[in-house]
Amino acid sequence: MADAAVARSRSYARRERRRRLGPLSVLTHAALMVWTVLVVVPIVWTFLASVKSEDEIFGDAWSLPATVRLDNWARAWEQANVGQYMINSVIVVACSTFGTMLLGSMAAYVLARYPFRGSRAIYLLFVSGLAFPVYLALTPLFFVVQNMGGVPVIGPFIGLNTHGGLILVYIAYSLPFTVFFLAAFFRTLPGAVAEAAFVDGASHTRVFFQVMLPMARPGIISVTVFNILGQWNQYQLPLVLLTSVKDKWVLTQGIAEISADAGYDADWAALFAALSMAILPMLVVYVIFQSQIQKGLTAGALK
Amino acid sequence: MRFAVGFLVLPVTLYVIYVIAPYAQAFSIALTNWRGVNASPRFVGLENFRRLLEDTVFWKAVGHNLLLLVLLPVLTLVIALFFAFLLNAGGRGGAGGVWGSRFYRVVFFFPQVLAIAVIAVLFQQVFRPDRSGMLNAPLIAMGFEPIGFLSDTDIALWSILGVLVWQAVGFYVVLFSAGIASIPRELFEAAAIDGAGGPPMFFRITLPLLWDTIQVGWVYLGIIALDVFAIVWVMTPEQGGPDYSTTVMAAEIYRNAFEYSKFGYASAMGVVLFFFTIGFAALALRLSRRERIEF
Numbered sequence: 083m084a085d086a087a088v089a090r091s092r093s094y095a096r097r098e099r100r101r102r103l104g105p106l107s108v109l110t111h112a113a114l115m116v117w118t119v120l121v122v123v124p125i126v127w128t129f130l131a132s133v134k135s136e137d138e139i140f141g142d143a144w145s146l147p148a149t150v151r152l153d154n155w156a157r158a159w160e161q162a163n164v165g166q167y168m169i170n171s172v173i174v175v176a177c178s179t180f181g182t183m184l185l186g187s188m189a190a191y192v193l194a195r196y197p198f199r200g201s202r203a204i205y206l207l208f209v210s211g212l213a214f215p216v217y218l219a220l221t222p223l224f225f226v227v228q229n230m231g232g233v234p235v236i237g238p239f240i241g242l243n244t245h246g247g248l249i250l251v252y253i254a255y256s257l258p259f260t261v262f263f264l265a266a267f268f269r270t271l272p273g274a275v276a277e278a279a280f281v282d283g284a285s286h287t288r289v290f291f292q293v294m295l296p297m298a299r300p301g302i303i304s305v306t307v308f309n310i311l312g313q314w315n316q317y318q319l320p321l322v323l324l325t326s327v328k329d330k331w332v333l334t335q336g337i338a339e340i341s342a343d344a345g346y347d348a349d350w351a352a353l354f355a356a357l358s359m360a361i362l363p364m365l366v367v368y369v370i371f372q373s374q375i376q377k378g379l380t381a382g383a384l385k
Numbered sequence: 386m387r388f389a390v391g392f393l394v395l396p397v398t399l400y401v402i403y404v405i406a407p408y409a410q411a412f413s414i415a416l417t418n419w420r421g422v423n424a425s426p427r428f429v430g431l432e433n434f435r436r437l438l439e440d441t442v443f444w445k446a447v448g449h450n451l452l453l454l455v456l457l458p459v460l461t462l463v464i465a466l467f468f469a470f471l472l473n474a475g476g477r478g479g480a481g482g483v484w485g486s487r488f489y490r491v492v493f494f495f496p497q498v499l500a501i502a503v504i505a506v507l508f509q510q511v512f513r514p515d516r517s518g519m520l521n522a523p524l525i526a527m528g529f530e531p532i533g534f535l536s537d538t539d540i541a542l543w544s545i546l547g548v549l550v551w552q553a554v555g556f557y558v559v560l561f562s563a564g565i566a567s568i569p570r571e572l573f574e575a576a577a578i579d580g581a582g583g584p585p586m587f588f589r590i591t592l593p594l595l596w597d598t599i600q601v602g603w604v605y606l607g608i609i610a611l612d613v614f615a616i617v618w619v620m621t622p623e624q625g626g627p628d629y630s631t632t633v634m635a636a637e638i639y640r641n642a643f644e645y646s647k648f649g650y651a652s653a654m655g656v657v658l659f660f661f662t663i664g665f666a667a668l669a670l671r672l673s674r675r676e677r678i679e680f
Contacts (some may be wrong), residue, residue, distance in 0.1 A: 107483065110471045117468060121492055121552065124511050127519050131510070143513075145521035189396040196389045206396060211404050212394050215612055215662050218636045218655035221414060221642045223409035228419050254403035259395060266450045284387040293469075315500035318635075319616045322643065334502035338619045341506040354510070371493050375498060380560050 125361060132373040139350050142316060151351065158355035166329060167336035168359070174245050175313045175333055178252035182309050186260030187302065193261065194268035205265065211258030216318065224322055227251065229371055243327045248320060252313050262303050263381060267301035268294065307371070307378030335362055413563035415652035425628050426649060433653035443654060446625075446632045447661075449542055450611055453549070453633075456663065462599060465557030468493065470587055472558065473565045478573060493555035501552070505619035508548045509535070512620075534619055538630035545616055545631055553609070557602050564598040565591060604669050609663050614639065634658045 131139055132154055135148040159165045193205045226240070230243015231251075239246040271294065279289045297301070317334040324330050331339070337360050340353050368375055409579060416432055419426035437443055440447040496504065511519040512534035521531040534544040568591065576586050591598075614635035618624050624640070625632030642651035 110483060112673070113471055114468065117464075117554070118492050121496060121555070124507060124519065125495075128510065133576075140517050142526075143517050143519045144584075185399065188392040190390045192389045197386065198389060201389075204393065207397075207405065208400065211400070213663065213666065214408055215635075215658050217612070217614070217654070218411045218652075218659045219404065219407035219455050219647045220638065220655070221652055222410035223403065226403060226407055233573060250399060252469075253405050254399045257400050257404070258628075278393055286586075287391075290392075291389045305564040311498055315502075316500075316501060317502040317619075318639075325643075334500045334615075337500075337506050340500045340617075341509055341619065353506075357503065357506055357510075361499060361507075366494070368495060371519070376490070376494055376559050379497060379556065380563065381493075 085328070100349070109346050120361070125365075127228045128354055128361065129358050132249075132351070132358040134247040134351060134354070135202075136349075136351055147239065154351040157349060158352040158359060162336070162340055162349070162356050164333070164359050165329075167331050167333045168363075170245065170330060171314060171329060174248055175310060178249040178256070178313050179306060179309045181249065181253040182260055182313075183306055186257050187264050187295065188262045188290070189257070190264035191294060192305075193266050193295075195266040195273075205261070208258050208261040212262065214253065220322055223251065227244070227323055227369040243324055243330060245330060248323050250317065251319055253273060255310070255319070256309050256313065260309065263305050263308075264298065264301055265296055270296050283333065301381075303374060304378040304381040307375055308381060309378065311375070314378075332366040389454070394403075411652045414649055415656045417649040419647075419649040421646045431650070432652050434657075437653055437657065442629050442632065443634070443637055445569050445629050446634045446637045447657075449631065450613065450633050450661070452542065452611060453546060454607055457548055457549055457553070457610040458603050460546070461553045461557060461606055462602055465554050466592075466595075466599075466604075467562055468554070468558045469561035469565060470591065471631075486562075490555075490559055493557065493558045497554040497556045500617070501615040502619050504548060505616045506554055512544055518566050536627060538627050541621060541627065541631045545613070545620070547608070547618060548620070549613070553606065560598060561595060564595045565612055568594050600669070601621060604666060607665050607669060608662065609666065611658065625633065647658035 105115050125141070130147060134154075135149075135151060135152045136154075138145060138147055140322050170225065188341065189208070193201055225241075227247045228242050231237050231244070231248060233240070238244070240250055241247055276289050277292050284292070315334065316332075317338065320332045324332070324335065337356055340356050396652055414426065416428055416430060418429045418432065469488075472483055472489060472537060500513035512521075513519075513532055514521060514533050514536055516522045516531075517523045518531070520534065525531055533540060535541050535606075572594075573586060576590055581589065613633045617631050617633050617636050618639070621627075621631045625636045635658070638651050638654045638658065641647045641654065
């Protein structure tokens, strides 16, 4: 009875608020819809073009496809190598994000909770990386990676035109933000649980992996999301480090190349299909994890 | 202590090899005339910087970066503040915001998760100059001349600015919405009791209390504007064209280093970009420093 009354008064209050905001709220939604359309239409238009025929693509841009041509998608996947590029991206990002999180959290933890002479300097060394434009380092980085290729035994796996080399570079360039963010996070965690574990005879390493890391979960998730997206979307570094071997390219390189190659005799339908293929997985992942993704990407700015 | 060293040795080694060493080397390479992969660098002092002063293409690039540096933050922040204000009805709506605000935030934010290289190819198609282009098709249908979004030297840079704003706005809408939601409701209620309407409430309460967040956004967007590369390199004809009308510092660095193999010269450009970045960050922090409002 009381519940029903509360529910009724709530819904009344809501109705009342909406009524009061009447004309203003219509204008508000009109303005918000304008930007919604601006965001959605180019993407929907791309998806529509990906199932059009060549003639339809070169015809009126706003016409709908007469038949849904899924063979465009098949051609993009097979002949334009989008499938290969996507697998490469998955391999590289899986390894580099895992490596970034492992090394980044280890460094951040020690720097945050084990002060020693020089630990502050090491912390600043990491954080200073946030201020440098990557373009300054491009030329020397190219030669560093080239030289790493000459290292005995492991050289062939980490030189130029190898996924290993790209992965190590991704890890190194993701460390500044990862260390900066996680060190701040580790500092806020209470020390009592760790002390209890030490009393029980746990080693430092064990306390890190089994006590502190699980406690830092929210921060770890945010930074992981941030790194996955940043590394997946990276274009500049693979452009420099994976120049000559097309079969090793990541997705962003592949998509950019298809459009650069596209002349008059190009397969435009396959270009749109490739573009849609690059967008679709992001859309699916985003719809499922949107709140974590928004938190992860804005994490750095909300400190 | 042994534990601390053990945990730090790998990350620090990797970081020094791949990040610190290249940055340090860049400054010394900038003082050499190093050309070509097999040539050996020779010290030439500030010669590269003297030549940069006369390099009209590079100064065009600097001009474009500076234009973006001013306009990208201004446009993005104003649009984002406007939408964040609408979504939260000035904060009065409480945590929930207006009806459907979650939906709008999800849609607005989506471009942020797409790679710039992908967005560049997408808008290349949207901007096509004939009736197969998404924007030109309706113009032509209405009897207007098609606009050369990417082929007209007076327009191409604005197209780039438009795409950058298109991508960035959602991020700041979400950021500012979170900021507005964290402002205590009592402040809005007190203002409402005092008779403040929407706009005064926005300018007197929301805006001042969001100032820190806006400042962070300003620095982020400024750095994005100085580091523009993929959108120019992938979307524009001649990679920075037509006739260098859209080129930016990063594109010229890449072109000089990896197409002309002028490593010394490209590094000098990198040093200039570095000083622009540091200068901008210092300036932004200085200009926007003001008393912090605790709440």
